[in-house]
Amino acid sequence: MGTYKKGLILEGGAMRGMFTCGVIDVFMENGIIFDGAAGISAGATFGCNYKSHQIGRAIRYNKRYSRDWRYCSLKSLIKTGDLYGAEFCYHTMPEILDPFDTETFEKDPMEFYIGATDVVTGEARFHKCTDGGAADIEWMRASASMPVVSNIVSVDGYKMLDGGIVCSVPYEYMEQQGYNRNVIVLTRPKGYRKKKSPVVPLVKLVLRKYPAVGKAMAVRHIVYNAQMDDIERRESLGAVLVIRPPEDPGIGRTEKDPDELERVYQMGRSEAERRIAEVRTWTAG
Helix, strand or coil: CCCCCEEEEECCCHHHHHHHHHHHHHHHHCCCCCCEEEEECHHHHHHHHHHCCCCCHHHHHHHHHCCCCCCECHHHHHHHCCCECHHHHHHHHHHHHCCCCHHHHHHCCCEEEEEEEECCCCEEEEEEECCCCHHHHHHHHHHCCCCCCCCCEEECCEEEECHHHCCCCCHHHHHHCCCCEEEEECCCCCCCCCCCCCCHHHHHHHCCCCHHHHHHHHCHHHHHHHHHHHHHHHHHCCCCEEECCCCCCCCCCCCCCHHHHHHHHHHHHHHHHHHHHHHHHHCCC
16 A cells, blocks of 8 residues: 555635634544645644644634734725734734744644745745744745735745635645645535636736736636546545535635634534544544
8 A cells, every 4th residue: 555644735715714723623632643734825824733733722813803903904904905914913913912832833743835826927836834933924924815905925035925826725736745645624615616706807907017916816716616626536536535614604704703703613623523533544544
């Protein structure tokens, strides 16, 4: 059979990521260990807590600060250019209010990759996190920076935005890194397919200096749907294990109601608990 290299792959989806938080907390509580993980957008900003072993952190800070204007608001967008305030989300909160355990993150052997979109080329770029320090945090911010409502993030010589523009689920990238026993966590139910985004003309206008982004957004639904087709095919063949919501989470991308965040988090916990024996067997090799 050969040696398995076990990977955890986390889709984005803004506050649909509360489903992912519930799933990974149950995984951690049950001692499920992966050799590596890759996250896009919310999959990166919430998934990093797996490597730092911080069960419950993501749901906790999201419920606590979701209504703080510094976290996510029109006021933040007007004042800073970022709907999700960069200073608050990536400095004040993880450094002071609900500390991100960078020491544990650095020591844990699990590899952790983040994907973002290069606005110049319109291609996906990936970064292997090492210590949870400034560069890693900037990659997380880049990966989660939605076009039009976020400033372009410059890091490691690249100009980047939301990783989901060109690669919503980085399973192919993980396979290229040698991961051949993968668990994929999605934030949409089985059978979901995207339609062309109505904001494409606005993206092309606002980011006209970077036409590659507009072109990528115009075909994003086609790329995403092809990924879903491929994932469902692989799942039917037993080549990947997929955890997804049993129904549409029905939550807004910028949901601020703590009860709604908790509801979707519990949906993730319930689905993970239902599948945990299967996950344990899958990752035991």
